[in-house]
Structure formats: structure tokens, C-alpha cells
Amino acid sequence: MTDIRILNTADEGFQPQLDALLAWESVSDKAVNDTVNNIIDGIRGRGDAALVDFTNRFDGWQAERAADLEIPRERLEQAWKQIPQSQQQALQVAAGRVRAYAEHQKMESWSYTEADGTLLGQQVSSLDRVGLYVPGGKAAYPSSVLMNAIPAKVAGVPELIMVVPTPGGELNELVLAAAHVSGVDRVFAVGGAQAVAALAFGTESVPPVDKIVGPGNIYVATAKRAVFGQVGIDMVAGPSEILVVCDGKTDPDWIAMDLFSQAEHDEDAQSILVCPDASYIAQVAASIDKLLPTMERREIIATALRVRGALIQTRDMDETVEVANFIAPEHLELSVEDPEAMAKRIRHAGAIFMGRYTAEAMGDYCAGPNHVLPTSRTARFSSPLGVYDFQKRSSLIFASAAGAVTMAETASVLARGEGLTAHARSAEYRGKK
């Protein structure tokens, strides 16, 4: 039988059990930090020469010049032409839906004018140049290219630079095709901390960017943390999670497969079902037992379910909502009769998948909303990746002569209250009637 823990909110020890289940600390150890800092220093000091060295060393290349590291745009188009038509069509549909949703997120500038003629507002502009990290090897996900690149392009970022390691020189055609369909401007075949450092500080051939987004291994994550401040970064994600809330009336096979769909990512992924119906929980457990042997990635799934999975029985649906809000999951499925009513009571979740027909996996690929979402309870304070992450705001203040008189008066009193008399006098100059 599959080994997934069953918890019950009525048990005295439930809260500590839940805390232990959710606990996740991502720590870069000293060795990783030292390696990353050395790589960053190398790139800052020697630029392209270091980039070529590191790439040859870590990715098993024989690049002679940095120019060899750039993948020309024609190569992306070639990849696009080579993939099967079914994949072309799927990429196009997905890109179209992601783009359409992203358009709704676009922030616009605004301003208003007060009675005395003073104008206040907010001017929105896109970032100038963005770097997109795409992992190579087994975790090379074309969907990730769409989800990171398209919002940047919708935001109006003029130059989007993708980096993707190509261990042994091997290119992933579907990733290149996704870059083509997303409008990526330039691609470099570099990865690891050296790619992050090159994007942050620039080299002779890699232009410095203003923000770096995209997933990566522990070296990439550590490098992103290290260059934060020099450039912006997106979130540093923990393992993927799904929380399924069910009223006990969805086909249990469907729910078991939804739990698998997170668990198959990796052994640390977290799949949890919360439900007030004990007999339904037993049915889902039975579906898990039945379906697991049929899964291609059954070993990863079994480990993830055993180590980090849970089926949680609650007293009622109200308590189920409470548990969901406490967990603040990355992905929340509301597989219930009236999901819209329930969604209004959800305070913390990266994405909410409503109703029995909305498999979380649809959101991973093509529903439209981004699949880059806050993990490890950070949905309490953060949001999905979106167009807004590639835009920024500047406040606008244009005082009229009359407005300056009023504002100078207030500013002067408060500035003097804080002992900042240059502030006060600077305002007072403008406030003279």
C-alpha cells in the first residue's frame, strides 16, 4: 500500500504535525556560497574569458571564444520548424492564452489634478533589459520559457536575454522553439552561477540586465540571492506544492492523479488533500494504490507522497478553508460544488483552481495565468509572477504655485519637527506668497 500519512484536525497533536509537514528551509551551505562567490568574482574580474572557462569546465564544452556561446536567432527558428506540428500548435495555443491573460495585468500610468492645480500621479515604465534563466538537462521545461518570457514582452521589455546551459553542447529543441514563439531576443548557451553573474554585471558579449528571473538549481538560486540589489530577481522558489480541497464528490481517481502531478516533479514536492469526509479520503488512498503502479515516474511520486504528502481529515468545510488559509499553498484546487463562493474565503494561495474540471496541470501549461507562483507559505505576502514584475512605477508630483504654498506650510512644520531645516527652507522658498 502507498505510504501517505493521514492526519486529522481533531487529533490533539495536529498543529505540530502540520507545522512539521510544512517546514522547509532552503539553506545554501558554505561550500556552495564560496563556489558561487568565486564564480561571481571571476566574471566581474575577467568577463568573457571567465565565462568561457567556467562553461568549458562545468558544461563540458570546447568553446574558444565568447561568440561561440551565443545561439543565433536563426537557430531558434530552425528548432521551431523541426518540432512536430502537434507541439507547434500546443505551444502557439499556450502562448496565446498566456499572452491574453498577461494583457489584463498590464499596469497603466495615471494622474489626477487637485483643485489648486497640483498634479499627482504614477508613471509606469517597463524594465529596459531582462535576463531569463532556463535550466538545462532533465529540468528543461519549455512551458517555463513561455511563463517567464511572455509577461516580460507584454510589459514592453525591449530586450530579453535568455541563458540556458547546454551540457555537452546538447540543445533542447522544444526549449528553443518556445523561446522563438515567446519573442526572446538573444540566447546564450551558458548556465549556473556564471550565467547569473554575466547577466548581473555584464561581460564583453553578454549585456548587463536589470532583472533576472527563472528557476535553477542551488548554485543558480545562491547566485541570484548574491546579485540581488545589483539587479532585481524574482522569488527564490521552494519545492512545488498542491493542496486539494474536496467535498468528497469528485472522482477519486482524478484527485489522486492531481496529487501525483505535483509529486512527480521531485522527491521534495508536496501533495496534500484536505477533506471532511473520511470515507472519501479512503477512496482517494485506494485510487493512489491502484494508479501509482501505472505511473512512469512512480518512484519519485511514491517518495514525495511518503515524505511530504498528507491526506487531512477536517471536521467540516469551514475548517477545511481555515486549514487551506494556514497552509497558503502554491496551487489550491477547490474541487467542490460552489468553488466561487469558497474562493472568496481564500486569503492566501498562489493560484486557485476552481471546480471539478480544472486540473492544476492546465494551469501549468496553458490556462493563461502564470505557473511561477509563491511557494512555502509565501503566498501570505507574495504574488504570482506577472507583467507587473517587468514594470515599475515612478511617482509624479507637479506642484502649482498655489499648491506649493499649502504644501510648504505642512512640510515646513514637520521638517522642523524632525530637525531637518534644509528640508524646511527648501520647501519654504517655494511657499512664499
Next chain:
Amino acid sequence: MTDIRILNTADEGFQPQLDALLAWESVSDKAVNDTVNNIIDGIRGRGDAALVDFTNRFDGWQAERAADLEIPRERLEQAWKQIPQSQQQALQVAAGRVRAYAEHQKMESWSYTEADGTLLGQQVSSLDRVGLYVPGGKAAYPSSVLMNAIPAKVAGVPELIMVVPTPGGELNELVLAAAHVSGVDRVFAVGGAQAVAALAFGTESVPPVDKIVGPGNIYVATAKRAVFGQVGIDMVAGPSEILVVCDGKTDPDWIAMDLFSQAEHDEDAQSILVCPDASYIAQVAASIDKLLPTMERREIIATALRVRGALIQTRDMDETVEVANFIAPEHLELSVEDPEAMAKRIRHAGAIFMGRYTAEAMGDYCAGPNHVLPTSRTARFSSPLGVYDFQKRSSLIFASAAGAVTMAETASVLARGEGLTAHARSAEYRGKK
């Protein structure tokens, strides 16, 4: 004569000079990191007992119990009643203007329904609980309370917890009055890394928050970085900066005073004028010489101008705009004839102060937009503090039966392309016609 460097874009060495002028790296050394980590471990392990110990040790208190550390709300009201009427009025005007502007920033939920009945959207909610750090001692700024607290309250944060160290037990009445007028819910008289740790992890008396905002010294900044992930944090700010762009037609005394108003913050503050008119630059230099001896904080101002200030002569206004965009300043004054036209060409700035009447100091206190702004060129990728920092988004996806068929098709192809068959099958279950 005041010792402020004069640069010229026409000089061959200009760009390296500018790079050196702007260079700023904030580094927490090992001793600070170790101290902060010990304090955090203490709070996590011993809660209130550690909080009382640290506060007694670092702030010269004799608190016996953690309950002694809370400042009751009545005390805030009492502070409000004690301050002069002019200050009451100034705080009220400022709070009203900050609130009115903040209301314009509030994000609302949205959704749309596709032809096949699938609903997509974004649900916006406020954070549940926010911590606001307010420095004690010489840098205790009531304006900072308004700027951090009011957007949180406009966002709808139900519980706003302020911490403010009170060295020797001394309370700043204006800070407490500002907390009163901003609607702060609870105040604890604690500070330093121990206050940050208490807010991040909670103690028996301090409730854990979801995000910590507000300025602080190197220990506070280091602690905020350390707890990031456990909670959200706002930016970690560098020294304050002003960039004045002038066409040479504003009273040079006004511009000199604007440069002073940043420089008086501290010795690291940066004040720069960019202007194509050499004779005007000389006039501003003369105004600096004339006015500096009259300033209360002249020593700080003189040091800041000497170490980090500059008057930069450009070839023309076009190049002036280019320099401004490169610098991406926290505060940008456009003291020119047609500031609205010029503002449209500004791509990077925290706040833009337009026209000759808009002293930057007005924005610090009462114009309305936030005075917490991106520093050290981070305006290239980040925004002023705003209501949106106290809200977050959850994606909404509600597939109709028909929509599920279409989405399952696309998701299945892409999931199988990535080798994720549980994803594919989970979608396919819903896609059966």
C-alpha cells in the same frame, strides 16, 4: 569655498568618474552577521525571555516582563493630545494627502469569462498582519510612520504592529502621535535585530507578521535580509539621493537648498545637479558657498557634498536626460520649463518632482506619494513603497466542461513533451468529451 566636484560629460574620463561617484555597496560584515544570527536564534528559542533580555541590554531598560514592552494605545492618543496644534494640523494634512494618493494605488480583483464559459481572473487580498519598524534616537522620523503605515491601512491590513526602540525608555512624542493618526494597531518598545526576529517568528507577546517594512540601522537591515522568506520585507535602502535637472532658469538658491536637503540626511547622502549651462552651475556653486554657513546641519551637508556630491555639466538637455536615466535616481527634480514633456522621457526614477515649485522636500512630508523610494540605481527595476506592497494576488482559473476539453488537449501535448505524464493524465481525465 565649498568643495563639491564639477564634472563634464565632454571629458574623456567622465563615465568612469560617474561610475565611481555612484558606486555604493552595502555590506554587512561577519561580526554584524554573527551578532544578528545569534539574536535571531535567541528569539526563536526563548521568545519573550530573550526579547526582554536583549532590550534591557541594548536599550538600557529594566523591563521585567514582556508585557512592559507594549506601549498601550491610550499612550499614543496621549502623545497626540500633547503635541502643539501646528504639529497636529501638519500631521493631519500630511496623513490626509498620503491617504488620498494611496487610495489611487489600491489594486482590485478582476476576472473575465471566455466564450466557452471558462473564467480567468486575479483575486486581490490584503496581507493579514504587517510589522513596521521605526528607528529610535536621532533618526526617529514621524513622517516615516505615516509613509509606511497609511498604505498598509489603505490596503486593508487588519493588524499593523509597530516596533520602536526607546533607548533609556525615552519616547518620541511626535512618532507616537504619528502612529495614532495613521491607525497603527499595536506598538512595542523594542528595536534592533531582536524586534525584527520577534516580528518574523513571533514570541508569546509579539504576534508573528507576514511582512516587515521600515528603515533601520545595519543590524535591522541585516536581520531583515536574514528573515526574508519567513516573512516578506520591503527594500533594503541605501543612502538617500537627489538628482536635480535644471535648465538654468530656476533661482540658484532654491537649487542649492534642494541639494542641501538630501545632503543633510547623513554624510553618505548623494546630491547631484545636471545642467547644460556652465554659468548656471557656477551660480549654484556660489549659492552653496553663500548658504552653507547658515545651515544648522552644515557639517553633515559639507561632508556629503564633498564626498558624494557633484555638479555635472552636459552638452544639452537631451544628454541631461540620458544622464538622469543612467543614474536612475531615488528623487529626480525636473526644474525646467516643460517638465511634463521631459518626464515622459524619464525611464528610471523613484519619484519625479516637476517644475520649479516642486521642492523635493514636499514629497518627503506631504505631497501624497510615498517617500520610501528605490535607491542606488534600483529604480531601474523597483518602485516606490505603495498600497500594492500590502496586497497580493491569487490567480483564478475555473474551467468549464467545454474549456477543459480544449485546455486538456494542449496541456497533454506539452506535458508529454516534458516527460510529465501525471500532469498529462490529470488534464486528460477532465478532457474526455
